[in-house]
Amino acid sequence: TTHYLFIVVVAVNSTLLTINAGDYIFYTDWAWTSFVVFSISQSTMLVVGAIYYMLFTGVPGTATYYATIMTIYTWVAKGAWFASGYPYDFIVVPVWIPSAMLLDLTYWATRRNKHAAIIIGGTLVGLSLPIFNMINLLLVRDPLEMAFKYPRPTLPPYMTPIEPQVGKFYNSPVALGSGAGAVLSVPIAALGAKLNT
Numbered sequence: 001t002t003h004y005l006f007i008v009v010v011a012v013n014s015t016l017l018t019i020n021a022g023d024y025i026f027y028t029d030w031a032w033t034s035f036v037v038f039s040i041s042q043s044t045m046l047v048v049g050a051i052y053y054m055l056f057t058g059v060p061g062t063a064t065y066y067a068t069i070m071t072i073y074t075w076v077a078k079g080a081w082f083a084s085g086y087p088y089d090f091i092v093v094p095v096w097i098p099s100a101m102l103l104d105l106t107y108w109a110t111r112r113n114k115h116a117a118i119i120i121g122g123t124l125v126g127l128s129l130p131i132f133n134m135i136n137l138l139l140v141r142d143p144l145e146m147a148f149k150y151p152r153p154t155l156p157p158y159m160t161p162i163e164p165q166v167g168k169f170y171n172s173p174v175a176l177g178s179g180a181g182a183v184l185s186v187p188i189a190a191l192g193a194k195l196n197t
Helices: 002-019 035-057 062-083 097-109 114-138 143-149 173-196
Strands: none
Touching: 035 062, 035 097, 035 114, 035 173, 062 097, 097 114, 114 173
16 A cells, blocks of 8 residues: 555656646747747656656556646646636647657667666657647647737736747747757656666
């Protein structure tokens, strides 16, 4: 019983760690301006939490379970904002699960090699999470209109909605988010695994 209780504690605390690593929800009113920060913080913390949790259990699949817990947390938050009178699309639930599945697949395919999970899996998460979430954000109905029509009551000045500018690839959120996420996920996950041993 103590063993399973510890697993639950690790899952909940790791989830809270990931949530507090940056804004874990895509608010429509500044989703595009926060995309790079979100990609860096969330890809890094997903790998750190999932690797720690996965190495503790030793079972491929726990990373996906971990991402599912975060997804449930976010849907609860989305429901709370919706109940407060904001439109359904005001919060976009981030996509963690497919990237976590890639991490689990790496751990399983490399016969539970923790170093391969960190290096290969961390890179896959860092590259895939920004892409999945960019596609997710593209599906939002008219985000700018919604941003100005339904401003958050506590919106700080630096989060004021900005008209997205179409730039070159090196200045695109996907390129910056994918590159930074992939580069940072690996060493930080390695440090987390080292502390876990």
